[in-house]
Amino acid sequence: MTITILGIDALDPDLIDPDTHENLSMNAHHPIDTIVSVAGEPSTHELWPTIITGLTPSEHGLKLDDGVTWGNPIFRIGSNIADYLLPQKIQSRIGAWLLTNTSEDAFREQATYYIENGLSTIFDGREAEAIGIPNYVVNPDDEDREHALRRSMGDLFERDSDAKGGHTSADPIEFYEQCMEMGMVRIARTRRALRSRNYELIFGYTSALDLIGHISYDNPDLQHDAYNEMDNFVGELIGDLYPEDDLLLVSDHGLQDGLHTDEAVVASTDCTLIDNIDSVTDVRAAVEDALDQNDHAPTGRERLVQPNNGGDSVRKQLEDLGYM
Template sequence: MTLVVLGLDALDPDLVDAAEHPNLTLDAHHGIETIVSVAGEPSTHELWPTIITGLTPEEHGLKLDDGVAWENPLLRFGSTAADYVLPDALQTKIGAWLLTNTGEDAFREPASYYGERGIETVFDGRSAKPIGVPNYVVDTDAEDREHQLRRSMGDLFERDPDATGGHTSSDPVEFYERCMEMGMVRLARARRGLRSREYELVFAYTSAIDLIGHVSYANPGLQADAYAELDEFVGEVKADLGGDDDLLLVSDHGLQEGLHTDEAMVAATDPGLVDDVDSVTDVKAAIDAALADGAHEPAGNPHRGGDAGDSEAVRQQLEDLGYM
């Protein structure tokens, strides 16, 4: 019927426990290898394109340069000159300042990027609903609630290359609340996609626990609370699954003490979905294999009409009741 993939940025295999987090571990879970960027740690900017294509950053082309996503439209301007006149460390700090103070989002590469380069993604050739996937933006003029919240953080979430985790927050507790709202929005959209019965693949992403992890190094209880609350959110998605539906969780890296770690994770309601997933580069193949047999063909939204037989039955019923 439907395969739901939840991309949970920074979900760390060392921080989940099957007893405490049954919905983050599902029926099978394990850590997987990720890819370290030129910045010295795994990069969200690079890894979600890897997850949806099965290609390394060098192969799909969306990669960091000197620790900054200079191919972002705003940052691309003048980057060639910067290579000649600015030290690497200063380029990184300038890039961080621009992204913080201009509201630009480094993860908004349009979905057309892949087709223009002949790169296949998990969304190609099937009825799919991508929701907030970094660097796979279906409508570059539209923003959902998570984007709006991220752009309005102000000093609740500021880049600071000198801080632990690379970020600071003027009010970590308020920041936590906004991040969990972001997570709720994205998972609610995933539930709507699942309930519509219009898609064989629903793929929703949220950065909630990644953002919280970056500022909770001084208050680790916030990160633990985020895992517990996210487990409940995922449980609501799981409760909506039909008998033939499957749920797959995937992260791009872990996050401990404010810093990205070099191990990601997967979890699934069907252990066979993740048996052969050892790396972030294996996720696309697992999704393709799960959808290859046609078992996840969409059933169709019952509120958007049915086949001719159904329509005739409804018409006959209305006639019998005297409405036609």
């Protein structure tokens, strides 16, 4: 048995339509509380560490100082000096320029941070795989297509403090295509980990919906289309589950009209898995309870055909064609 968590940044409970998005809503879904940063809205930088530790940002220490991750490792020395020399507004503008015009990706705190600071995570003591989680970088040299695209967006995704969503795009349609490719890559990696049967816990993450949401405030059809496509992608992941497996979707916040909202969401194939999740701080405990109550030991690649992938119909087709 495997629990797979898919973190979908900015998945908004108000934008999930159970009649249209049966895979995003699954057997049960509901809004959960999130945490607002000093910038006045929930922050990706703070919240994924919260989700994997169960701790608030003030407890795990990965806090947003000015809204543009000025505390990122590449900026840390400079930011310590700047705190004494530069007003916060100027720090924010410099940080925005750096993140827009350098190849450094944001949210790249290494997993060793947690060990060094005496923090435990949802992965400790488990046969687990972490895929792209912000501020939990297992191997800093490991880069996939989502990382590569995030670092090379250029004018497709520029920070603009005067824009409604805080960002502008020179070509929203091209940007949309890149973001959906990012989502496909991360979900494909999550599916491969699940299919290997080598893990009791898999946690994949994609920022595709968040990025699209930030530039679609004047083109809401793009965000609508993104939800429809993401629903299809999640459906493919659901198709890889064995009957005894569970899938949990979780977001860090919502996003409407280009801006983060103060509600996140959870959804699951198992209604009981999310019964006690009322906040982003509850996700870790709920998953660990489920892991402790059931046998989630990885089985390895012992079955070549899944029991829920239409094997009977395939066999009948082969029989009708005379191959069996």
